[in-house]
Amino acid sequence: MALLQLSEPGQSEAPHQRKLAAGIDLGTTNSLVASVRSGVAETLPDEQGRSILPSVVRYSAEGVQVGHAAKAAAAADPHNTIASVKRLMGRGIKDIKSLAGRLPYLFAQQESAVPRIHTAGGDVTPVEVSAEILRVLAARARDTLGGELEGVVVTVPAYFDDAQRQATKDAAKLAGLKVLRLLNEPTAAAVAYGLDTGSDGLHAIYDLGGGTFDISLLRLHRGVFEVLSTGGDSALGGDDFDRAVAEWILTQAGVREADPKILRALMRDACAAKETLTQAERAELDIQLPDGQRWQGALSRAQFDALIDPLIKKTIVACRRALRDAGVKPEEIQDVVMVGGSTRVPRVREQVGEFFRTEPLVSIDPDQVVAVGAALQADVLAGNKPDDEMLLLDVNPLSLGIETMGGLTEKIIPRNTTIPVARAQEFTTFKDGQTAMAVHVLQGERELVADNRSLARFELRGIPPMVAGAARIRVTYTVDADGLLQVEAEEQTSGTRAAIEVKPSYGLTDGEIEGMLKDSIAHARDDLEARRLAEQKVEAARTEEALRAALAADGDALLSPEERSRVETQLQRLADTARGADPKAIEQGIEALEQACEFYVQRRMDSSVRNAMAGRSVEEFEQ
Amino acid sequence: MAITMTESAAERVQSFLLSRGKGLGIRLAVKTSGCSGMAYVLEFADAAEAEDQVFEDHGVTVIVDPKSLAYLDGTELDYGKEGLNEGFKFNNPNEKAACGCGESFTV
Numbered sequence: 198m199a200l201l202q203l204s205e206p207g208q209s210e211a212p213h214q215r216k217l218a219a220g221i222d223l224g225t226t227n228s229l230v231a232s233v234r235s236g237v238a239e240t241l242p243d244e245q246g247r248s249i250l251p252s253v254v255r256y257s258a259e260g261v262q263v264g265h266a267a268k269a270a271a272a273a274d275p276h277n278t279i280a281s282v283k284r285l286m287g288r289g290i291k292d293i294k295s296l297a298g299r300l301p302y303l304f305a306q307q308e309s310a311v312p313r314i315h316t317a318g319g320d321v322t323p324v325e326v327s328a329e330i331l332r333v334l335a336a337r338a339r340d341t342l343g344g345e346l347e348g349v350v351v352t353v354p355a356y357f358d359d360a361q362r363q364a365t366k367d368a369a370k371l372a373g374l375k376v377l378r379l380l381n382e383p384t385a386a387a388v389a390y391g392l393d394t395g396s397d398g399l400h401a402i403y404d405l406g407g408g409t410f411d412i413s414l415l416r417l418h419r420g421v422f423e424v425l426s427t428g429g430d431s432a433l434g435g436d437d438f439d440r441a442v443a444e445w446i447l448t449q450a451g452v453r454e455a456d457p458k459i460l461r462a463l464m465r466d467a468c469a470a471k472e473t474l475t476q477a478e479r480a481e482l483d484i485q486l487p488d489g490q491r492w493q494g495a496l497s498r499a500q501f502d503a504l505i506d507p508l509i510k511k512t513i514v515a516c517r518r519a520l521r522d523a524g525v526k527p528e529e530i531q532d533v534v535m536v537g538g539s540t541r542v543p544r545v546r547e548q549v550g551e552f553f554r555t556e557p558l559v560s561i562d563p564d565q566v567v568a569v570g571a572a573l574q575a576d577v578l579a580g581n582k583p584d585d586e587m588l589l590l591d592v593n594p595l596s597l598g599i600e601t602m603g604g605l606t607e608k609i610i611p612r613n614t615t616i617p618v619a620r621a622q623e624f625t626t627f628k629d630g631q632t633a634m635a636v637h638v639l640q641g642e643r644e645l646v647a648d649n650r651s652l653a654r655f656e657l658r659g660i661p662p663m664v665a666g667a668a669r670i671r672v673t674y675t676v677d678a679d680g681l682l683q684v685e686a687e688e689q690t691s692g693t694r695a696a697i698e699v700k701p702s703y704g705l706t707d708g709e710i711e712g713m714l715k716d717s718i719a720h721a722r723d724d725l726e727a728r729r730l731a732e733q734k735v736e737a738a739r740t741e742e743a744l745r746a747a748l749a750a751d752g753d754a755l756l757s758p759e760e761r762s763r764v765e766t767q768l769q770r771l772a773d774t775a776r777g778a779d780p781k782a783i784e785q786g787i788e789a790l791e792q793a794c795e796f797y798v799q800r801r802m803d804s805s806v807r808n809a810m811a812g813r814s815v816e817e818f819e820q
Numbered sequence: 821m822a823i824t825m826t827e828s829a830a831e832r833v834q835s836f837l838l839s840r841g842k843g844l845g846i847r848l849a850v851k852t853s854g855c856s857g858m859a860y861v862l863e864f865a866d867a868a869e870a871e872d873q874v875f876e877d878h879g880v881t882v883i884v885d886p887k888s889l890a891y892l893d894g895t896e897l898d899y900g901k902e903g904l905n906e907g908f909k910f911n912n913p914n915e916k917a918a919c920g921c922g923e924s925f926t927v
Binding site: 201203205206341342 | 832833836839840846847860861862863864865866900902903904905906907908909910
């Protein structure tokens with residue numbers, strides 16, 4: 198029979214309706230998967246009892262290896278073994294050039310904007326490599342939980358931009374997973390400690406991993422975490438601790454040169470010594486030297502601390518900068534959450550605690566805390582918790598709109614709408630035979646395009662030529678739970694479509710959002726006037742446009758030279774008025790022109806009816 | 821009339837209760853749903869109702885409502901592993917047939 202898990206009172210699911218969900222920490226060096234079972238969020242180990250899956254993928258003619266086996270083969274097969282692919286996610290060829298010198302991979306030469314890595318198993322993109330890692334973790338979750346996953350929460354660094362987030366989502370999709378939400382890694386760590394259910398306040402997440410350091414300051418406000426600032430060093434981590442110890446050993450042993458094999462062994466010994474020193478005061482060393490001899494010695498806690506202090510100091514400098522960026526003092530921080538294996542080092546905890554003047558939170562395994570937080574969030578999003586329990590609800594802070602004729606902003610998703618949300622609106626063409634339409638995506642509360650923030654522009658091309666106003670172009674704005682905006686324009690009769698994606702709040706601070714809101718209130722009246730004027734100008738332009746088109750088509754055939762010049766004078770008069778700033782005058786001008794042209798419009802209609810009937814018998818029209 | 825549990829099941833329940841931080845014990849029940857008649861319910865229990873039957877085994881309090889007890893009498897709750905998956909098992913002598921997936925049963 199099936200294995201059952203304990204549920205909260207009244208929360209038992211009907212058979213086959215269990216909603217299995219998992220949280221995935223897709224890390225640069227290591228990845229983990231966690232899930233909530235019987236009310237407890239835990240990482241899920243593999244058959245060998247290992248929770249950690251090295252984020253390493255090896256491609257060969259025989260197939261794909263992921264994790265420990267791939268990592269073990271990295272030294273022997275560097276070109277086909279891809280590690281740290283997270284650094285390449287969402288990056289273009291140009292971004293990667295700066296990194297490529299340090300990466301052993303062969304990048305395939307080609308036109309596309311997405312870099313492809315050349316391997317024995319074919320060319321692969323970073324998204325495909327990440328998808329392999331996700332596939333292995335998801336399979337582990339399915340085997341452990343005994344069913345298909347409803348969805349997953351994948352964590353991403355807080356500083357990931359739109360392209361990097363989208364690439365992560367694409368990887369999950371490619372792995373056949375439904376992403377319930379992308380969650381910022383620091384937010385996940387805070388959720389793991391239950392900080393989201395606590396009182397509003399400021400929290401720091403100190404994440405020192407194997408090769409990277411990140412500091413994030415979060416503000417909890419009514420159950421929603423907001424990232425105030427981030428900082429760090431993408432080339433600083435526990436590996437540097439090992440290197441410092443290895444160099445110390447070399448100096449102590451009087452060794453000047455060592456081959457790579459000896460160095461690798463030495464790094465392993467240094468790492469072991471570091472791990473010993475988290476518990477013990479002293480680590481014994483017995484090292485193989487290049488000349489075949491051995492060196493014996495000991496490293497004390499105090500010596501180790503002295504070796505790594507300069508490195509810890511670097512992280513503290515980054516913390517100070519992050520605080521300054523957020524305009525926060527160290528003592529305002531309520532909690533410091535420790536993430537990453539290197540925060541096990543007692544000296545790190547001590548220094549961080551001293552800087553923030555608070556005891557850091559360390560009770561959850563620092564390697565697992567992000568995955569655990571993601572699992573808790575996944576459990577909620579999959580619908581396994583009562584509704585009133587935490588849900589990191591977000592709203593879009595500013596309205597999202599589109600530019601219409603006359604430089605006006607038409608709001609499509611008003612501000613404070615809870616996301617995810619999708620809204621659509623229909624637009625049409627302005628000119629006869631118009632085959633393209635520019636879509637200008639805007640953010641802000643003001644009426645005029647010039648006063649709002651421009652997010653993106655794209656063009657819908659290939660609209661079939663029709664008379665002005667006949668085309669039906671449906672523009673859909675979709676903001677997902679991660680704040681990603683997708684704008685899609687589709688011409689309904691032909692199905693021609695174009696789309697673009699943007700991250701609206703990217704790069705906007707609270708202050709700027711507030712400023713944009715205040716402006717919109719202060720300028721409400723001006724904006725109304727500006728809108729009326731712009732609308733009348735558009736109307737005038739439309740009337741002029743139609744009349745000019747008509748004159749060009751049959752002006753000479755239907756009008757005498759005097760009549761034509763009269764119409765043109767009136768047309769010119771409106772054009773002059775429309776350049777002014779009086780909406781009322783323009784409105785009257787339009788009316789005057791329409792009156793002056795009434796006879797012409799009448800003649801045009803008669804003539805088009807005549808043309809339509811020419812050469813046909815009456816019977817044809819009676820059918 | 822009794823409900824029992826194996827030692828491994830009791831250990832797991834106790835550790836889950838501990839990490840949950842509250843709770844009187846666990847509640848076992850059946851409900852009519854699923855593809856083969858009945859489905860088991862296994863929940864944390866914060867309180868017992870007046871008509872509930874309360875058992876204790878290996879230091880764990882097990883609460884069962886009288887209607888469910890008719891279907892569950894003699895059941896032993898076990899905890900086991902199947903590959904990577906682990907969880908609780910109802911060894912129910914009243915069970916005559918289960919659906920393919922084992923999530924529901926008939927008596």
